[in-house]
Amino acid sequence: MRVAYNEQMNELADLLGEMATLAGSAMETATQSLLQADLVLAEQVISDHDKITDLSAICEEKAFSLLALQAPVAGDLRSVVSGIQIVADIDRMGALALHVAKITRRRHPNHTLPEEVNGYFAEMGRIAVQLGASAREVLETRDPERAAKLREEDEAMDDLHRHLFTVLMDREWKHGVAAAVDITLLGRFYERFADHAVEVGRRVIFLVTGELPTELNTTHLPSA
Amino acid sequence: MRVAYNEQMNELADLLGEMATLAGSAMETATQSLLQADLVLAEQVISDHDKITDLSAICEEKAFSLLALQAPVAGDLRSVVSGIQIVADIDRMGALALHVAKITRRRHPNHTLPEEVNGYFAEMGRIAVQLGASAREVLETRDPERAAKLREEDEAMDDLHRHLFTVLMDREWKHGVAAAVDITLLGRFYERFADHAVEVGRRVIFLVTGELPTELNTTHLPSA
Numbered sequence: 001m002r003v004a005y006n007e008q009m010n011e012l013a014d015l016l017g018e019m020a021t022l023a024g025s026a027m028e029t030a031t032q033s034l035l036q037a038d039l040v041l042a043e044q045v046i047s048d049h050d051k052i053t054d055l056s057a058i059c060e061e062k063a064f065s066l067l068a069l070q071a072p073v074a075g076d077l078r079s080v081v082s083g084i085q086i087v088a089d090i091d092r093m094g095a096l097a098l099h100v101a102k103i104t105r106r107r108h109p110n111h112t113l114p115e116e117v118n119g120y121f122a123e124m125g126r127i128a129v130q131l132g133a134s135a136r137e138v139l140e141t142r143d144p145e146r147a148a149k150l151r152e153e154d155e156a157m158d159d160l161h162r163h164l165f166t167v168l169m170d171r172e173w174k175h176g177v178a179a180a181v182d183i184t185l186l187g188r189f190y191e192r193f194a195d196h197a198v199e200v201g202r203r204v205i206f207l208v209t210g211e212l213p214t215e216l217n218t219t220h221l222p223s224a
Numbered sequence: 225m226r227v228a229y230n231e232q233m234n235e236l237a238d239l240l241g242e243m244a245t246l247a248g249s250a251m252e253t254a255t256q257s258l259l260q261a262d263l264v265l266a267e268q269v270i271s272d273h274d275k276i277t278d279l280s281a282i283c284e285e286k287a288f289s290l291l292a293l294q295a296p297v298a299g300d301l302r303s304v305v306s307g308i309q310i311v312a313d314i315d316r317m318g319a320l321a322l323h324v325a326k327i328t329r330r331r332h333p334n335h336t337l338p339e340e341v342n343g344y345f346a347e348m349g350r351i352a353v354q355l356g357a358s359a360r361e362v363l364e365t366r367d368p369e370r371a372a373k374l375r376e377e378d379e380a381m382d383d384l385h386r387h388l389f390t391v392l393m394d395r396e397w398k399h400g401v402a403a404a405v406d407i408t409l410l411g412r413f414y415e416r417f418a419d420h421a422v423e424v425g426r427r428v429i430f431l432v433t434g435e436l437p438t439e440l441n442t443t444h445l446p447s448a
Binding site for chain 1: 281284287288291292295297298301302305308309312323326327330389392393397400401402404405406408409412436445446
């Protein structure tokens with residue numbers, strides 16, 4: 001029983017790690033498609049999205065059957081419950097990468113981004129991918145100190161997002177309202193992607209320590 | 225044991241219903257604050273938000289202790305697992321109402337919305353509040369047919385959201401980029417609020433039937 005149990009716990013952890021990898025890779029490809037107005041890459045993210053959704057369902061079923069058949073307690077129970085919550089976060093990360101790809105596809109063959117803000121999204125994309133990799137690492141190592149660092153990594157994303165708003169709100173903005181609307185949504189997608197990665201870290205901290213750090217609330221609103 | 229167990233299950237269900245009520249009422253007040261540029265109402269939503277966060281934590285603890293002490297199976301296990309997922313959705317609904325209030329506060333004493341789009345947000349607010357009430361009803365009745373109807377209610381929100389984009393993208397838009405950025409974010413907050421309510425319905429369907437309806441994916445991107 002115990003052997004089967006450990007095996008199932010490991011499988012669940014591996015699947016979560018795999019999901020985090022897929023979500024990070026989706027955001028990487030989506031960002032490339034956005035920056036290069038590359039329809040093939042956008043389509044790839046869109047058609048690959050089912051893999052993440054399928055893994056989500058598999059993880060939920062696995063967690064459920066672990067609870068039903070093994071009735072874990074204490075730390076093991078925390079692992080499974082956290083697993084259920086982490087699935088939802090990573091699933092959402094995948095959906096946000098999908099949204100980026102869909103905006104790219106909708107604007108093709110035009111570029112969604114005016115050249116002026118390309119750099120912001122290249123950097124937001126880089127940080128998002130890094131946060132995806134960190135989330136995966138934290139899921140593997142279960143190191144609460146490493147998990148807490150995701151919040152620091154997210155600060156760079158927050159700074160970029162805040163700065164992006166000041167660019168949009170500037171009187172010198174000459175790319176029109178339609179581009180501003182796209183950029184506002186895109187900025188939000190990257191910010192939320194990062195927030196969910198941080199949330200994975202927060203859940204891993206709970207899983208290991210039994211203490212849940214205070215909730216993240218870093219949504220930025222334009223201040224100008 | 226069984227009596228204590230039923231009592232705890234009922235408590236969890238009641239707390240989820242209470243959370244849904246608070247989230248709906250937060251969105252109602254936030255919408256009023258937005259439409260009237262009313263700082264007092266905005267501050268009320270912001271200061272009341274802790275109640276939702278606190279209830280979230282209480283629900284999670286209760287679900288966890290149910291799993292740890294009662295090791296439920298089958299339908300009961302589904303109830304508790306769904307409860308954990310529903311908490312996250314309602315928590316997020318509260319956070320989205322909070323964002324609306326924060327934009328209102330940031331723009332005060334100015335109105336965030338140009339008169340031209342007031343009607344959209346009055347209607348989106350109305351639908352959001354209705355979806356919050358429906359989510360609560362579904363949590364109480366556990367009626368899967370009623371739960372499936374949340375998706376239909378959400379269609380009106382989707383239509384409004386889509387139409388709002390066409391207003392923003394119109395060449396006749398004369399309220400500038402800053403207003404368009406605010407409206408884009410606000411539209412997204414209402415849309416996501418509705419999505420989470422639909423998701424609650426989807427989870428209730430799973431809880432009752434053991435079958436999870438296909439995932440919602442109605443995010444709208446501007447098409448103009």
